Amino acid sequence: MGLLGLFNRKPKGDPEAERRKFLLEQGRITDGRVLDTDFRPDGREIVFYIYTLNGVDFESSELLSQEQQRDRLKYAPGAKIGVRYDPKNQGNSMLD
Secondary structure, three states, X not given: OOHHHHHHOOOXXXXXXXXXXXXXXXXXXXXXXXXXXXXXXXXOEEEEEEEEEOOEEEEEEEEOOHHHHOOHHHHXXXXXXXXXXXXXXXXXXXXX
């Protein structure tokens, strides 16, 4: 990297927050289904889910926010959920 590269670098932000912001602004929505849930040692709940696009199944997981954790039935195994995904990178998704 040259000297100019040092001046042209973008400030580092929170990559997860930027990814979620992009999906909220640019993502499309499809239906998914909760496969399972689990709890981390810190008490946060993680949801495993699946969605299908163009005949391809995508499996993913997401840590629920405190707000999402209040609605336990919405994220119970077997429940239908909305999944927001990147149309150019369909494996990039989040719960809607």
